[in-house]
Amino acid sequence: MASHLKNLSDFSHTTVPSGKNYRFGIVVASWNAEVTGALYKGAYESLLKYNVAERDIISIEVAGSFELIAAADQLLDNRDLDAVICLGCVIQGETRHFDFICNAVANGLANVGLKHTKPVIFGVLTTDNQQQAMDRAGGKHGNKGTEAGITAIKMAALKLEFK
Numbered sequence: 001m002a003s004h005l006k007n008l009s010d011f012s013h014t015t016v017p018s019g020k021n022y023r024f025g026i027v028v029a030s031w032n033a034e035v036t037g038a039l040y041k042g043a044y045e046s047l048l049k050y051n052v053a054e055r056d057i058i059s060i061e062v063a064g065s066f067e068l069i070a071a072a073d074q075l076l077d078n079r080d081l082d083a084v085i086c087l088g089c090v091i092q093g094e095t096r097h098f099d100f101i102c103n104a105v106a107n108g109l110a111n112v113g114l115k116h117t118k119p120v121i122f123g124v125l126t127t128d129n130q131q132q133a134m135d136r137a138g139g140k141h142g143n144k145g146t147e148a149g150i151t152a153i154k155m156a157a158l159k160l161e162f163k
């Protein structure tokens, strides 16, 4: 659903399972740091809110959204995690570079998740301008970082349904 139609950060707390005993990675891109910092705050605080221990959260910062792919892959190669949250903000510039970055990151992160059979949460804003990004990083359209954190917990809990 388009964000402007509903604040996607409005969710029922009763449907979020406990995150206790799950381990999460958060990878955050430094490009557009004012936005990605707010996304990170939302994701981190959402994990704590649902009982994830601070010791069970490993955070990594990378240069740009394109580097989220390699970092998520390396995290899952080297750490036993239940999910990895990837946060970035790609804002349209003058050239088609935006298109290549957005497509590469979306496809790359999806493939990392499939490679490791682990949830890799796509918390990357892809906006026309800075205002749209700010609106989705704690503004009028909520915080996509918060949504990513909650999605990570829900996906981690999902595996229990298959046992």
Ligand SMILES: Nc1c(NC[C@H](O)[C@H](O)[C@H](O)CO)[nH]c(=O)[nH]c1=O
Binding pocket: 029, 031, 032, 063, 064, 065, 066, 067, 088, 089, 090, 091, 092, 101
């Ligand atoms: N323009 C944005 C970028 N560009 C940088 C790339 O993500 C990457 O770091 C570079 O191509 C070197 O590999 N990254 C963002 O996260 N957001 C942007 O708006």
Ligand SMILES: CC(=O)[C@@H](O)COP(=O)(O)O
Binding pocket: 090, 091, 092, 093, 094, 095, 096, 097, 098, 099, 101
């Ligand atoms: C998404 C980008 O890399 C983009 O912001 C870079 O800007 P430009 O297309 O003007 O070089």
